[in-house]
Amino acid sequence: xxxxxxxxxxxxxxxxxxxxxxxxxxxxxxxxxxxxxxxxxxxxxxxxxxxxxxxxxxxxxxxxxxxxxxxxxxxxxxxxxxxxxxxxxxxxxxxxxxxxxxxxxxxxxxx
Numbered sequence: 001x002x003x004x005x006x007x008x009x010x011x012x013x014x015x016x017x018x019x020x021x022x023x024x025x026x027x028x029x030x031x032x033x034x035x036x037x038x039x040x041x042x043x044x045x046x047x048x049x050x051x052x053x054x055x056x057x058x059x060x061x062x063x064x065x066x067x068x069x070x071x072x073x074x075x076x077x078x079x080x081x082x083x084x085x086x087x088x089x090x091x092x093x094x095x096x097x098x099x100x101x102x103x104x105x106x107x108x109x110x111x
Contacts, residue, residue: 014066034076058085058086058087058088058091059088059091061077061085062075062077062087062091062095063080063090063095065077066095066098066099066102070108072102072103073099073101073102073103075096075099076093077092080091
């Protein structure tokens with residue numbers, strides 16, 4: 001009789017213990033899922049902010065438009081296009097000068 005009571009008590013404790021572990025596991029999985037989702041949202045937000053910054057920064061726009069051709073470097077953006085993109089004339093001229101400097105350096109290195 002005592003063996004039977006001991007067995008029933010042991011099984012009851014095991015069931016209670018396992019059910020509490022299961023609840024903790026569910027809570028842990030949910031918190032990991034929430035954390036992962038939050039991390040993904042933060043990464044996406046950071047990525048979108050970076051992309052916006054790269055597409056709206058006048059210096060980066062101009063730097064991206066310097067291309068290399070067989071004849072040398074070219075700023076592949078007209079002053080009119082730069083004005084439409086709200087790039088200041090002084091900044092546009094600065095990059096025109098940079099392209100000229102690059103071409104001079106390229107000529108000097110070729111000699």
